Amino acid sequence: MAGNTPLYEVLALRFGTHAGRPARDNFLTDEGQFTPGSEMPNDYYLWVVRDGRHLVLVDTGFPREMARRRGRTLFRDPVDALADLGTGAADITDVVITHMHYDHAGNLDRFPHSRVHLQEEELRFCTGASMRHRVVRRPFEPENVAAAVRGLYADRLVLHRGAAEIVPGVTVHPVPGHTPGTQVVRVPTARGWVVLAGDAAHLWANIRLRSPFPILEGLSPMLDGYDRIEALADGDDHIIPGHDPQVALRFPALPGAPDWSCLHEPPADSPVGATAAGARR
Template sequence: MTQDGYQVFAIRHGHVHRTVADNFAGGCPDDRPMPMDYFIWVAANERRTIVIDTGFGAGEAARRGRSVTRSVADGLRAIGVDHAIVTDVILTHLHWDHAGNLDLFGAARFHLSEQELRFAAGAAMTDPGRSLGYAGSDVADAVRLVHEGRVRFAGEDEELFPGISVHLVGGHTAGTQVVRIATRRGPIVLASDAAHFYANMSQMRVFPVTDDPDKLLNVYTQQLPALVQSTIDIIPGHDPLVLERYRPAGVELRGWVARLDQPFDETVR
């Protein structure tokens, strides 16, 4: 592996039972099961280990009716990562399921879009529909980290490290950013909530919790595809199919941790 060819791991830490109607805007009455998984991600090579998003803990899970399948700390330990010494964390946005557990990463610098913090701590939060996705304590933690000098505001299209770049796309929230990572099989994009499911992109249907639906449709058709060689290399943020399409990081990690830098099974749909 070259210094720019990262191993990339998707680590499942939560789950919720939902239906098709729950997952697409527009009120389509479809009660077929369409569950949602919750992930954090890790990109690692011989020089650095980067955590992307920090998930949520048991308290927030209980408040929102989600299940914690394995803790974030356990998932990191399973691939040999000690959360206490991680030096860099990228936050794609500040929703409760992506920006909890910030205190686990006591040695880390956090990379966040300034637009997202302005959105999450500004006038938009007087709208209950927009504020629903945020936990006030997580936003407060992010503000505290700014004052501690531990937040670096990322550019709109910026290479943070050799082979890892962030790209501001918005749509889901005003400051959502996606992460492009160089791997041995070519670049992949962690879409996070810019695309919850593969079906968001293939069916052009947005998730109900969306700040700007028209902008998000443009993300699906223009911004995400422009970052990769093939749309198969766009990884949605919540789709259980990810763990079926990609090989587990170890036999004992099947259904828990997948390797996204390896080829996936296109027959799984």
């Protein structure tokens, strides 16, 4: 990266989990790499990008009522947990929504003063004819979509058509496949370019095995997206998947705030892309 590129801290909050999930359910294909009966939970994260001048939130999680309704375990209220960082919703100037699924785009009404960044194609998709199909709309919540539309009418929703800079050096890049408007966030850090992949790669194993998570709108775009993510990041351990429990295990905790992991610091020695329990090459 250029010498004048600002460097940011990137913090991940693990605020919930979906335990007891069969490993097989996390992959579109099964070529014998899973131990029968093995489990591989999905964890839920949001991310903060900061440098002393800018404070950017990537995704907004979901509230406790949604966790109850969808059978998820919520460890922390994701918005209240911002207090661990000495900040709160009112201090967030920019919110990036990677895509509009319920676990990434809830709580938008709790950020009434923030600019919200979304790919235009994502808004078109979640308000368009595809939502007449129950199985397609299942990961979306009407209230989250309505909150995004209200942000549009309030001049707070910023719609992007492709790559864009959010704050100096921090950029979003469309990686369709999981949804047509999925985007990833590229951040310059002291250890290099980190890519917050969101659901463009649920788990390190998805991208390593080239076997996507089975909720997707386009298989070829999803696989092409893995190549794009790898090109944007400075190495395998610079790609941060959206739901991998290993993220909270491999990266050091923020001093004084153990629920937050420091992604701008080097990870532990565990092999990058090693699969979670039950996945075997």
